[in-house]
Amino acid sequence: MCKFGCSTTNMTFKCKYCGAPFCSSCGNGAGGKMRAGNVCSSCNKSNHRGDKV
Numbered sequence: 631m632c633k634f635g636c637s638t639t640n641m642t643f644k645c646k647y648c649g650a651p652f653c654s655s656c657g658n659g660a661g662g663k664m665r666a667g668n669v670c671s672s673c674n675k676s677n678h679r680g681d682k683v
């Protein structure tokens with residue numbers, strides 16, 4: 631499971647701006663559900679996908 635509860639294990643990335651982890655499969659991040667797949671739920675910047683965690 632990802633740390634936010636969906637069944638994938640390898641889709642968790644870090645925001646390259648604020649470092650908050652998020653899952654690109656279920657769309658949940660450290661700040662809650664992301665508005666869109668490319669918008670960070672913590673800092674609200676777009677195209678935030680950074681390194682895989």
Ligand SMILES: [Zn+2]
Nearest residue numbers: 632636653656
């Ligand atoms: Zn997930």
Ligand SMILES: [Zn+2]
Nearest residue numbers: 645648670673
């Ligand atoms: Zn962020």
